[in-house]
Amino acid sequence: MKLHVSVCIICFNEETNIRRCLDSVKWIKAAGGEIVVIDSFSTDKTPDICREYTDKFTQNKWPGFVNQKNFALDKASHDWVLSLDADEVISNEAKQAVIKEAETGFLTDGYLFRRHTFYLGRWINHGGWYPDWKLRLFKKSKARWGGLDPHDRIVMAEESTVKHLDCDIVHHTYQNLSHQIKTIDRFSDASSEALMKDGKRFSLFHLLFRPPAKFLETYFYKLGILDGLPGLIIAVASSFYVFIKYAKMWERQSSNQPVER
Secondary structure: OOOOEEEEEEEOOOOOOHHHHHHOOHHHHHOOOEEEEEEOOOOOOHHHHHHHHOOEEEEOOOOOHHHHHHHHHHHOOOOEEEEEEOOEEEOHHHHHHHHHHHHOOOOOOEEEEEEEEEEOOEEEOOOOOOOEEEEEEEEHHHEEEEEEOOEEEEEEOOOOOEEEEEEEEEEOOOOOHHHHHHHHHHHHHHHHHHHHHOOOOOOHHHHHHHHHHHHHHHHHHOOHHHHHHHHHHHHHHHHHHHHHHHHHHHHHHHOOOOOOO
C-alpha cells in the first residue's frame, strides 16, 4: 500500500531523542511517503543523524515554534502530514491505526492521538498530562499552525472534521530535572514575549494567584497526586513556570525591554 504522507519534524540539539523519533516513522518513507526535518542549526550530532533517514533535511534560523512548524509544513510535498516533535515516538498501535485509516482513504480531515509521557522513571497518567490529546495527522490544505509560542497548535479550516484515534504517541519530554528547569526557562522566555507581542500587559493579580491555582489544578483537580512524587514535582514545576512567565513579563515591561516584532 502506498502511503503519501509527509512526516514533519522540527529540531535543535536533539541527538538524544531524534533517532528514536525517526526510527518510529521510517516505515512511512518506505511506503512512499517522506520525512521532512527542519533543524535550527544544531551544534550536536542531530544533523548527521537526520541525514541518515532523509534527504529532505533543511536548516532554518529559529523564527519561533509556530513559524518554524509552518515552515516545515510548506516543505511537505504531500497533502497529508504527520507532525511530530523530536521527543515524540509513533507507537506500534499508532502505526497500525494510521495504516487502517489510510486503507479506508482518510475519511476525515484530521486525527488526534493521545500523548503518553514517560518521565522520572514512570508513565505519567494524571495531572493533565494524560490523555493529552494532540492533533498530529491532518490534511495540509485544511490546516495551519497557530497559537502563541511556545504553545503551538493546529488550527483547522472551518467545517473540518476530526477523529480521535484509540492509540498513543509516546513522549520523552525531559531527560531529568535539570533539563526540565532549563526548558521552563526557555519556554517562559518565549511565552512572556509572545504574550506581550499579543498586547498583553503584566498583572500582579496573575503573578500572585495563577501559580497556586495551577498547582491546585494539576495536583488535586487533575489528580497529579496519584502519580506519586513525580506528580508532586510536575505540579510544583508547572506552578513555577506560570510564576516565572509573569515575572518575566514584569521584567520586560519595567525595564522597557524591547519586544521583537
